[in-house]
Amino acid sequence: MVAHNPPHDSSVFPDPVYKDTVLGPLFDGARDHFASDFQRIDRAHLIMLCEQGILSQSQASQIAAALQAIETEIDPATLTYTGEVEDFFFLIEKELKARLGADLGGRLHTARSRNDIDHTLFKLQLRRRITSLLGQVLDLIDSAIIKADAQKETLIVAYTHGQPAQPTSFAHYLSAMIEVLLRDAKRLFDALATVNLSPMGAAAITTSGFDIDRHRMAELLGFDAPLRNSYGCIAAIDYVSGTYGALELLFLHLGRPIQDFQFWSSFEVGQLYVPNALVQISSIMPQKRNPVPIEHMRLLASQTFGRARAMIEIMHNTPFTDMNDSEGETQAFGYQAFATASRVIALMTSFVSAIRINEDRVAENIRKSCITITELADDLVRNEGLSFREAHEIAAHVAKTIVAQNGDLVTDGYAPFCKVFADSTGRETAMDAKRFATVVSAAHFVAVRDRFGGPGETAIADAITSYQDDLAALRAALAKANNDAAQADILLQTKFNALLGASA
Template identity: 70%
Template structure:
C-alpha cells in the first residue's frame, strides 16, 4: 500500500481552512496586535545586537528594513490572501524582499511564534488593564465624593426586599466602595501576573544561544521575565487571573446597580435621577425612564458573561501551547474590556448626579416603622429590660401603628405606654418627647457610633481612609504606566541607535 504522504499533491492552505481560520486570525492580529509585534521585533533585535548574536551591521540593516516596512505597509488596508500563513510570516516576507532570505531570517534567531504570541497577548492585556484600572479608580473616586456629599442623607436600607432600618446614603455607598476597592486590588494582582515576559522561552525550552531574557523584558516594559520556559508557553493563568478579576468586578457592581433600579421605581422612589439621564416614553408623556441604569445592568451582565466565557474556554485544555488561548480567544476577551469601560464611565457619571428624595424617604420610614429596633435597644439601656422583652414591646407598638395607618413618632406613644405596662407591670420613665426622639431616624443613625456604623464619627473616619486608598491606587497605577513609557522610550533610543550602524 502506498503511503498517502508520498502521493499528497494538495497545497496549503485549503480554501475553507483559509476562510474559516487563517483569515480571521490575520484580521485579529492586524486589528489588535500590530504595535506589539513591532515592539517585540525591535526589542529582540536590540537584544541580539547587545549580546553579539548579530553584529552591528546586520542589526542595523534589519532595523532599517523594519522601519521601512512600518512606513510602507499599512496593516489596516491588508486583505488576507493565503500567500503567507499569518501576520508574523507577512513581516518576515517583507523583510526578505528588502534584505534577502539569509539576513532577514536572522531576526528570528532564538525565538518562536510560541513565545512571541504569549508576549503579544500579555502586552495587549497590560494596555487594557492600564485603562480599566484607571477607570475603576475614577469610579472609586466618584463613589467617595458621593458618599462624602451624602454622608448625612437618610435613606431606607432594605433586607430581603423589605424596608429594614434607616441609614445614610453615604453609609450605603461606603459599602460599595469597600467592595470596589477589593476588586481593584484583584485587578492589580492580575496585572502582576500578566507583567512577566515570556520572550526567550522560544518554542518550549529556551535556546542554546546566549540570549538575555531580562533585557527583552525590560525593553518591553515588563517587570521581569517569567522564569520557567515551559510555563511561558503553557500557563494561561495570566488569562484566567485577568478575566477572573473582571468577572468578579462586574458581578459585584451589578448588585448596587440593581438596587438603584429598585430605588428609582415609582413605588420606592428614594433616588431621583436628573433629566440629563432620563429618557421620556415615546407614547406616555408622564413617564420618566432612568434607562441608563438598565444599560448599566445589562452591560455589566454582558461583561460578566464575556469574562466568564474566557474562563470556560480555558477549562480542560492541555498544559501546553495550544490555540484555545490564542488569537481569536484573545480578540473575544477584548470585548469584555470594551463593555467594562462603558459601565465604569457611565456609573461614575450616574453616581455623581443622582440625589435622594428626602420626602419619599421620610414617607417610607413613617409607613414602615423601621426605627422600631432602636426603641427595643433603648428599653434595654434605659429601663433595664432584656432585649427579648424590649423587642416584644417594640413589636406590639409597631403592629398598633401599622394597623392604624399612623406615624410612629406622632402616634406610637400611646400604644407604647400600653404595651410597656402590660409587659412589665409598671409605668415607663420615658416621656412623649423622649419617645419621639428614640424612634426618629436621625437618632437611630446618631447612636450607631460603633466601628463601621453610619454615625458621623465612624463614617467620616471611613471616608478619610477611602480617600487615602484612592490616592494610593492612583500612585500605583502611575508607577506602572510610567515604567511602560520609560521602557518604550528606551526601546526607541536603542533601536534608533542600531539604524546608524547599517
C-alpha cells in the first residue's frame, strides 16, 4: 500500500486576499456593531463563572481588572485589522493573556464558544433595534389616533379599484390604517419575545460539562430566559427571520396608504392637502407643488421591505447548524433595513400630523361621482318594500342620468328618480324631495352606517377608544422591556464593580 502524505504547506495565515475580502470586513463589523456587547458578555460570563465556583474570587477579580483596563486603554473605533489574530474575539483574548499570562488570561473562555457568544451578540443588537423601532411605530400610531379623533366628521371619497366608491370619514380611513399598524406592532413584539431568549451557555453545540448557570447569564444580560435547547441556540435563526419577517410586513402594509396619499394629493383628485413645509417646487414650472416627501416615504419603505426580504432569502436553504450565512456580515446587512425603517416612520409620523383634507374638493368629487347612491337603494328596500336588485337598478339609472348631465344628485336627482321609480314599479314613490336630498347626502350616508367597524359617530368613537387602550398596553409592554434591559445593565455593572473592588 502506498502512503499518501499531504503536500508540504508553507503558507501562513491569513492569506492576504482572504484577509482583505473576509477577515478585515468581519473585524470591522464586529468593531462597529458589537464591541460594547462583547464587553457585556465577558463581564456576565466572568460573574457567572465566579458565582458557580468555576473561577476563584481572586482569579475573577484579576480578570475583571484586566477587562476594565482593556476597555479603558483601547478605543475600538481606532482599531484596524492586521491579521495578527483571527477576529475581534481573539484580539480581546490576546490582550487578556498579555496582561494576565496565558493561564489566567485563557480562563475567561471556560465553558463558552464563539458560537453562543455570536448569537448572543446578534440578539442583543436586534433587541435594541426592535425596541427603538417599536417606540417609533407606537408614536406613529399615536399620531394617527390623534388625527383620527380630530377628523371624525371630515368626509373623504373612498376608492375601490381606483374609482370613487362611497363617502366615509377620514377618521374611518385612518382607523383602518391604525388597526394594521397595531397588528404589525404586535408582530414586532412577538419577534422581540423570540430574540429575548439567551443562547449563552450553549457553548459550541451541547452546553458544557462545567456547572454553569444559564439562567444567571440570561438575567445578567437582560434576557427573559435562556433558550432551552442548546443545539437550537446556535442553529435556529427564527429570531432573525421572525424579526425581518415582521419588518417586511410592516413596510409592505405601510406602502399601501403611502400610495393612497400620493393619489389623493394629485391635482385631479386633490382631496389631500399637503402643507407648504412638506412641498417642494419645480425648478422650471412656477405652478408646481410637489409633495415629494410621499415619494421618499415610498422609496424608503420599498428599500426597507427589500432589505428585510433579502435577509430572509439569505437564510433560505441553509443547513440547520451554526454557520456564517446567518452571522456577522448578514447581521450587519440587516441593520440597514432598520436604518431606513426609522427614517420612514419618523417622516410618516410628521406627515400624518401635518396633512389635512381639502373639504371643497371632496364635496365636488362626491357631487360628480354620485357615490352616495348606494344609500338610495338601501332606503328603497327599507321604506318602499323593494328587493335590493330592483332598488339597485332604479338607483343606477338615477346615477347615470345625473353623471351624464354633470348634475348634483342632491339638488337635481329627485325628478329623474320619481320618473324611473314610477316606470319600474307602476306607482308613485312615498319619498318627498326633502327626504330624497337627505338620503343621498354624504353626511347621512356616513351617519346611518353607525355599526361596529363603520364610520358612524358611535362606532368610530368606540373604535378610537379601543385603539387608545391597545396603544397604552403596547406602550406599557415596551416600557417594561426597556426597563428590564436597563435594570440588567445596572445589575451587571454592580456585580462587576464588586469583582473590581475585590481586586483592589
